[in-house]
Amino acid sequence: MIKRAKGVTISQVAEAAGVARSSVSRAFTRPDMLSPETVERIMKTAESLGYVPNHTARALSTGRHGNIGLIVPDIANPFFPPMIQAAQLEADRSDFCIFLGNTEENPKQEDKLVGRFASQVEGLVLASPRLSDERIRAHASQLPLVLINRDLDGIPRVLIDSGSGVREAVEHLVKLGHSKIAYVSGPSTSWSNKQRRSAMRSAASSLGIAMETVPAVLPSYKSGRNAVGAILATGATAAVAFDDLTAQGVLAGLAEKRISVPSDFSLIGCDDVLGAVTYPALTSVSNRSMEAGRVAVSLLLDMLQSRAVRDVRYVLETHLVIRETTALQPKNSSESFTARV
Amino acid sequence: MIKRAKGVTISQVAEAAGVARSSVSRAFTRPDMLSPETVERIMKTAESLGYVPNHTARALSTGRHGNIGLIVPDIANPFFPPMIQAAQLEADRSDFCIFLGNTEENPKQEDKLVGRFASQVEGLVLASPRLSDERIRAHASQLPLVLINRDLDGIPRVLIDSGSGVREAVEHLVKLGHSKIAYVSGPSTSWSNKQRRSAMRSAASSLGIAMETVPAVLPSYKSGRNAVGAILATGATAAVAFDDLTAQGVLAGLAEKRISVPSDFSLIGCDDVLGAVTYPALTSVSNRSMEAGRVAVSLLLDMLQSRAVRDVRYVLETHLVIRETTALQPKNSSESFTARV
DNA sequence: GAGTTCCATGCAACCGGTTGCATGTCAAGT
DNA sequence: ACTTGACATGCAACCGGTTGCATGGAACTC
Known part of the structure; x- marks a missing residue:
């Protein structure tokens, strides 16, 4: 049988530290609300028990998953890997994980992936989408979206010129x-x-x-x-x-x-x-596909932070090398x- | 402000259909437990309300996320994109989503990513890991793991020979x-x-x-x-x-x-x-990196299904071109x- | 020394599903 | 006609966190 970590929970830490579950939670998310000694004690207990906050549970109660999706038409096209890499790096700086989707240049597949990602990401970056304008707008009304190389009014986009x-x-x-x-x-x-x-x-x-x-x-x-x-x-x-x-x-x-x-x-x-x-x-x-990836993610993270969507049209000029x-x-x-x- | 889907919940569907929440849940997960008419009524109501089961909530209660993680040392290395693509394709056939991690050839980063992924994936594929044997074994004891191009006894692995x-x-x-x-x-x-x-x-x-x-x-x-x-x-x-x-x-x-x-x-x-x-x-x-990606994911999905880990050592021979x-x-x-x- | 304020902490509801068990109904068995 | 059982459905606890509000004690004011 698969050995699975039994998963140390917040309750176990709470009991071991002799505090309420909420205090453990706060020790991790808002330590300023607790006295420094309590925080330290909780942290030590957590550490010794090997406690790691459960991402899923946290996502459920806060609505923030700490994930974003990136959908590209073809990973094998050398244009994209650097973009993915840069996106990843930028996401990582804010402790976000990346869901990667490859559409095989197929709009149907793209639609499907967006749907599947939707409930587990906070936002989406669509690179060179093959979807129709309508579908893109439909998705954009459901969750924060940033486009790369697609120029749609009202949806934040990064364009490589x-x-x-x-x-x-x-x-x-x-x-x-x-x-x-x-x-x-x-x-x-x-x-x-x-x-x-x-x-x-x-x-x-x-x-x-x-x-x-x-x-x-x-x-x-x-x-x-x-x-x-x-x-x-x-x-x-x-x-x-x-x-x-x-x-x-x-x-x-x-x-x-x-x-x-x-x-x-x-x-x-x-x-x-x-x-x-x-x-x-x-x-x-x-x-400049790297920059496009980086900027798109950074734009998306901004949107998530401010909960506001600005009509950004970020144009990256290209140069002769x-x-x-x-x-x-x-x-x-x-x-x-x-x-x- | 960001327009967000308000998110139709199971309770709303239940109320609209005049049944209990559990029945709605069952209509989606185990329709055989309900009478065909009830299922149909619930499905219709759900459809008209635009209900989509919440992946996160489901994952929390079942422990099954429908996600797997794929960690590679360098996306920009052309060895990997075809592998990623094949892995993606294979995962998709079973409705699994892929978390992609890029470690920049850095074991620290790899460790960090494994940790971050751990609570939101059911299993992990580590391609050409740069981690020490001990760290890999430690992770393997926490969650199902398949290795590509790393030969560790007792951990399922796909080796390109x-x-x-x-x-x-x-x-x-x-x-x-x-x-x-x-x-x-x-x-x-x-x-x-x-x-x-x-x-x-x-x-x-x-x-x-x-x-x-x-x-x-x-x-x-x-x-x-x-x-x-x-x-x-x-x-x-x-x-x-x-x-x-x-x-x-x-x-x-x-x-x-x-x-x-x-x-x-x-x-x-x-x-x-x-x-x-x-x-x-x-x-x-x-x-043969494509095959490696495909096989690794398929192996992982098998493990998840059977909840058992077999000591698989899948070797792909290579040839001179x-x-x-x-x-x-x-x-x-x-x-x-x-x-x- | 009594009243007020503030801060640290606990309680309990909630996020949106799943699931073991209880219940009620209806048909079959005797 | 009464028991039995199968089946459909509901109830409520649970997954593991977060968070608004209540509480209680210490410090501060006059």
């Missing part, structure tokens, strides 16, 4: 002398993809350089690698990829064709999920590429 | 002509690290080649990169790294020193978390390296 970083990327390339650049796109249904492409287009046109889009279907290493031929065919001397995974594929494809990065070709990723892990280290647009895959445009480089391809 | 894969790796290297190989180690508290090192040592000695260990402290890109000098100093012509992240760091470090992989040096990772995304694509030992970072040992290569270093 990749447009700003992409603009910097284009400026950076122009400064290095590039006059024709390519955008290796992501999934056509992705809001981020639209945002990035249009930011790139407007930056390119306002800076007076040419820009072409090369499709990569899926955001993946393979797509990136396959797109290399098409990228070079455009005659561009630099490219910005939808995300780091795609960029990494492009990097491999270029290496395969013996085109050196950055001396022959400059490359920039997005989301900075690979950190400095590629060789050469990838210049990328920061994603310059590493080693971007350099001055080589003279006549585009010709030599086309020849080699 | 990287030994089998590492052995294959050594054989592979020997077949390619390498006669001196290095092991780039991971955290000293890691069971997997010990296992890999000893598998490597025994394989090397039985195949009659030399092997040296190079420490890398933490399993990370940076550690790997920093270890390159030491690796080359051993005179080895090939290395097996504790994990893929470390291997990727080594790869970058080698590239930096203009040592080509695999023509000048062969490298093998472990865990196969990077798939084929490095360049060159990393030869690695498969990890050959890609592009291993090749024939170049003649005299070790001399030339040492010179260059």
Whole structure:
């Protein structure tokens, strides 16, 4: 049989210390109400008995569980783990535990998880939710909610603006002398993809350089690698990829064709999920998913504390993180590429 | 102010349906005890009132929370997300929620999280715990526990046997002509690290080649990169790294020193978390972390159901996945390296 | 020295369910 | 017709805490 801790209760401590249950409770929650000697005596007794307050019982009577839920569409997507980690860390600072939900990109599953979490968390963070606006609003009326990367009036939200970083990327390339650049796109249904492409287009046109889009279907290493031929065919001397995974594929494809990065070709990723892990280290647009996680949790904890909901719209600008895959445009480089391809 | 669901209680349903609270409770938990008509009436009333049983209250009286905890050392390590995902999926099939804890590779933090989770979960899965055997046993005596990658008698455990894969790796290297190989180690508290090192040592000695260990402290890109000098100093012509992240760091470090992989040096990772995304694509030992997550949760749920603990030792064998970072040992290569270093 | 105030502590109700036992009813058994 | 038993339902205690209010004694005031 499973050996279970019999669970030292407040009553046992009370009896052992010769006080009422309420005093034990207060010793833990509001020691200022008791005389210092009593508190010390109770604490010692509790300690020696190995008493630990029962979270569940406390939650039942106070309505405060000390838990928050975090729901993400796909843990395996490298965008999320840092966010989860940061959220966890922030929650931990206030002694909150985190319920993690993975929706497998499925709105039904998301709905189900929210429901299941609802009665045991004080609040919820929904990251890149796939739910409809209505469902989200419905849930928000039931319990404190913070959104990440979803812009709904009246619900506190943290938004990562990749447009700003992409603009910097284009400026950076122009400064290095590039006059024709390519955008290796992501999934056509992705809001981020639209945002990035249009930011790139407007930056390119306002800076007076040419820009072409090369499709990569899926955001993946393979797509990136396959797109290399098409990228070079455009005659561009630099490219910005939808995300780091795609960029990494492009990097491999270029290496395969013996085109050196950055001396022959400059490359920039997005989301900075690979950190400095590629060789050469990838210049990328920061994603700030860690901050998003941290801020979202901190916002939620604020709401719980003040019992008030403010209409917060926290926008995280992104920036270019310059590493080693971007350099001055080589003279006549585009010709030599086309020849080699 | 936060709009909160006022929370329909069992009493309200009871009154509305004209029955006792206990009947409402039974309608939900043991409908066979009530007449079908009563059940139906109660269910209808509950439905119309929007009643949802309160998880916390139920947990308090039954001691069953329907939650399990999963504690990992580092979410950001790509070894874990697939495991978490699989665990989540398995838990979900039995309507269990998952508490996620991230210990930041810190035993203190791990201890703290176990304590904090203990009173709100029915059981715990500890993945690659960094805690001492004693602490783990202490916790195991308090609540049902399943370990992943830690081999303690009497505590159910799921072990990913990287030994089998590492052995294959050594054989592979020997077949390619390498006669001196290095092991780039991971955290000293890691069971997997010990296992890999000893598998490597025994394989090397039985195949009659030399092997040296190079420490890398933490399993990370940076550690790997920093270890390159030491690796080359051993005179080895090939290395097996504790994990893929470390291997990727080594790869970058080698590239930096203009040592080509695999023509000048062969490298093998472990865990196969990077798939084929490095360049060159990393030869690695498969990890099976998804299966480990799934099996661990399923084991735990079994324990909870039967209230019995069996001494299960579930071993998952691994294999070498050959890609592009291993090749024939170049003649005299070790001399030339040492010179260059 | 009597009245007042304050503070530490205890009492008991409550959070929202579950569950062992008692009760009442109705049909079957003799 | 009377006992017996099965079955449906209610009562009340309990899970382990929290908290508003009552109480009693010490300290303080005049």
